Amino acid sequence: MSETASTARAPVALLPSLVPLLHDWLPRQRWFAGKGRPVTGFALVSVTELLPLDTTGPGLLHLLVRVQQPGLNTAAQGDCYQLLLGVRHDLPHRLASARIGRVQDGPLAGRTVYEGLSDPRLAALLLERLRTPGPLGPLRFSRTVAIPEGLTPRVLDAEQSNSSLVYGDSYILKVFRRVYPGANPDLELPLALARAGCARVPAPVAWYETGNGRGEASTLGVLQPYLRGSQDGWQLALDALGAGRAFTAEARALGRATAEVHTALADALPTVALGRPQTENLVHGMSRRLDAAAQAVPALMPFVPGLRAAFEAVGGAGRDGGLWRAQRVHGDLHLGQILRTQDGDWSVIDFEGEPAKPLAERRRPQPPVRDVAGMLRSFDYAARSLPPGNPDWAERCRDAYCTGYAEGSGTDPRDEPALLRAYETDKAVYEVLYEARHRPDWLPVPMAAIRRLAAQTTTP
Numbered sequence: 001m002s003e004t005a006s007t008a009r010a011p012v013a014l015l016p017s018l019v020p021l022l023h024d025w026l027p028r029q030r031w032f033a034g035k036g037r038p039v040t041g042f043a044l045v046s047v048t049e050l051l052p053l054d055t056t057g058p059g060l061l062h063l064l065v066r067v068q069q070p071g072l073n074t075a076a077q078g079d080c081y082q083l084l085l086g087v088r089h090d091l092p093h094r095l096a097s098a099r100i101g102r103v104q105d106g107p108l109a110g111r112t113v114y115e116g117l118s119d120p121r122l123a124a125l126l127l128e129r130l131r132t133p134g135p136l137g138p139l140r141f142s143r144t145v146a147i148p149e150g151l152t153p154r155v156l157d158a159e160q161s162n163s164s165l166v167y168g169d170s171y172i173l174k175v176f177r178r179v180y181p182g183a184n185p186d187l188e189l190p191l192a193l194a195r196a197g198c199a200r201v202p203a204p205v206a207w208y209e210t211g212n213g214r215g216e217a218s219t220l221g222v223l224q225p226y227l228r229g230s231q232d233g234w235q236l237a238l239d240a241l242g243a244g245r246a247f248t249a250e251a252r253a254l255g256r257a258t259a260e261v262h263t264a265l266a267d268a269l270p271t272v273a274l275g276r277p278q279t280e281n282l283v284h285g286m287s288r289r290l291d292a293a294a295q296a297v298p299a300l301m302p303f304v305p306g307l308r309a310a311f312e313a314v315g316g317a318g319r320d321g322g323l324w325r326a327q328r329v330h331g332d333l334h335l336g337q338i339l340r341t342q343d344g345d346w347s348v349i350d351f352e353g354e355p356a357k358p359l360a361e362r363r364r365p366q367p368p369v370r371d372v373a374g375m376l377r378s379f380d381y382a383a384r385s386l387p388p389g390n391p392d393w394a395e396r397c398r399d400a401y402c403t404g405y406a407e408g409s410g411t412d413p414r415d416e417p418a419l420l421r422a423y424e425t426d427k428a429v430y431e432v433l434y435e436a437r438h439r440p441d442w443l444p445v446p447m448a449a450i451r452r453l454a455a456q457t458t459t460p
Helices: 014-028 093-098 120-131 185-195 233-242 248-268 276-296 298-319 369-385 391-409 417-438 444-455
Strands: 041-051 059-068 079-088 099-102 112-115 134-136 139-143 153-156 162-167 171-176 206-210 219-225 272-274 324-326 338-340 346-348
Touching: 014 041, 014 059, 014 079, 014 099, 041 120, 059 120, 079 120, 079 171, 093 099, 093 112, 120 139, 120 153, 120 162, 120 171, 120 206, 120 219, 185 219, 185 248, 233 248, 233 338, 233 369, 248 338, 248 346, 248 369, 248 391, 272 276, 276 298, 276 417, 298 417, 298 444, 369 391, 369 417, 369 444, 417 444
Parallel strands: none
Antiparallel strands: 041 059, 059 079, 079 112, 099 112, 134 139, 139 206, 153 162, 162 171, 171 219, 206 219, 272 324, 338 346
């Protein structure tokens, strides 16, 4: 992506005039990844007029902006964020909550800028751009099927690392706020699965990206069918727990659905074998994350030797010549990423992976057991989220899920106990660090798993 303004009408003074407003507004957004660190500077990557500014109606500016902060693990130039800024002379009261501020100088002097996705008129314009594929400045819009016009937009409040809009209960548009060079897995993998004929994942209908023919394109947004009337697996699990019902039939069906997705991904995209060097890198990464988490959360310290043994068991298998198959996987699979549709089938969504991790790492082939371990942790979380907790319920769900996975794939994840334990341990360590930082009251949930996993030998 070029570090310059991308349209001839984008004056050099635009970003400096917005900096005082963005400096205050950006860190308060829930999708801003750099909370807790000061913002030291901004750099304009591109700006495009999606709706030209005039003297009467609103305008819509699409900006890619790099935000410089100390201590970033990303590229030295800072994280890149996608902004869609509405511009009006006077902001209606109904849009007051979307207000960013009034610009004091520069080309927008005297006008108010605001979060454009909150304005139905501007959100509808974004869909209109997707309906008519082709380039617009540095942006490129693509679609696979015709999209109806006149669909009313509404913003969903559930997203954390991105923003989502629903259009007429027919489509959902995910707008990626933190932008990386390269194809986002949430576009790449569903497209591959659609071509492979896998019906477990809603197929992309349209998308837009940076694409001026120079360098690697970056995915900016993906439009998919909206599964109206569906229920997410997390809430269904909690409902079953609250009513004292078993969830094993659902867990078994969910295991089969996961296996179908993994099989289709392995058929559609390259697979690799993890030899000794790759296995050693895998173990090193898990051990490094354990050490960092133990330094940050002293409660982990007594369990470090047992947890490290889980990783070393995988390393030992690699040194003995053990090979594991690696492929593209979901990368962040849990009950909240699963929807039960109105016809009772399970659909898998949100293939973005863990947004905090670099895109290259999220696109790397990994053993399918990683996704299985994520789902096993999710059953445990559900079981312990309602006091006093029900670990037996979780264990039955875990067994049923693995049984269903074996039925769907022909491979039982419990046949790879060392690898399954290592991935579940790595996930639990991540959970401990997350809860200690963000939800201390939830820390006992992953700590219960830490005690169990540290005491195990090879059984998951």
